[in-house]
Amino acid sequence: MTKYLEMMEQAAQYMQEAKPRLSGPSDIANFMRPLFLDAKQESFYVLLVSAKNDLLDFQCVTVGLVDRSHIHAREVFRRAIIRNACRIMLSHNHPSGDPTPSAPDIECTRNLVNAGKIIGIDVVDHVVIGFKTPERHRDYLSFREENLL
Numbered sequence: 001m002t003k004y005l006e007m008m009e010q011a012a013q014y015m016q017e018a019k020p021r022l023s024g025p026s027d028i029a030n031f032m033r034p035l036f037l038d039a040k041q042e043s044f045y046v047l048l049v050s051a052k053n054d055l056l057d058f059q060c061v062t063v064g065l066v067d068r069s070h071i072h073a074r075e076v077f078r079r080a081i082i083r084n085a086c087r088i089m090l091s092h093n094h095p096s097g098d099p100t101p102s103a104p105d106i107e108c109t110r111n112l113v114n115a116g117k118i119i120g121i122d123v124v125d126h127v128v129i130g131f132k133t134p135e136r137h138r139d140y141l142s143f144r145e146e147n148l149l
Contacts, residue, residue: 022053025142028089028127031055033139036093036129044092046076048085049124057083071108073115080121088116090126099130099141106148113149123149 022028032045042064048056061075080088090109094100101109105128113123126143130136143149 020055022047022049022055022089025125025127025140025145028091028125028142029129029138029140032091032093032127032129035060039093040095042092042095044071045090046080047089047091048080048083049087049089051086053087053124056085071112073112076112077115077119077121081119085121087122087124089124091129092126093129097131097133099128099136099139101126101128101141101143101148106143109143109148125149 020027020031022031028047031047035045036043044061044064045058046061047058050056057079059079062071064070076088076090079085090112092105105126109123109126112126116123124144126149128141128143130139130141132139
């Protein structure tokens with residue numbers, strides 16, 4: 001738990017100093033990867049971004065089981081509404097290492113996209129982090145790149 005808190009503090013400090021711009025899925029993966037290092041459970045994060053995709057804030061919405069997390073729109077959008085974010089990005093890990101989204105991942109993301117449309121907050125992308133393998137050259141999958149949004 002101490003290691004996790006240290007990583008969260010480092011990420012928050014980096015965010016305050018650098019205000020990273022998350023221009024694409026590789027930027028999201030690069031930012032999120034250290035937070036998922038050695039994770040044994042799925043964790044689901046929401047990243048709040050400006051209209052220019054500058055990172056404003058991020059939050060772990062839920063930590064689930066080995067193979068799933070329960071996500072609800074109210075938790076995903078709460079901080080975005082409070083912070084007046086006009087866009088969000090989503091990310092979660094697959095401890096199995098395979099970033100391929102499950103049917104529930106796809107359904108949940110589509111529900112969040114629809115909820116965002118209703119309240120006026122765009123869901124820019126959902127990036128699932130896994131592991132590289134000889135057959136898989138990237139350790140992440142982007143819902144936007146795969147036309148799953």
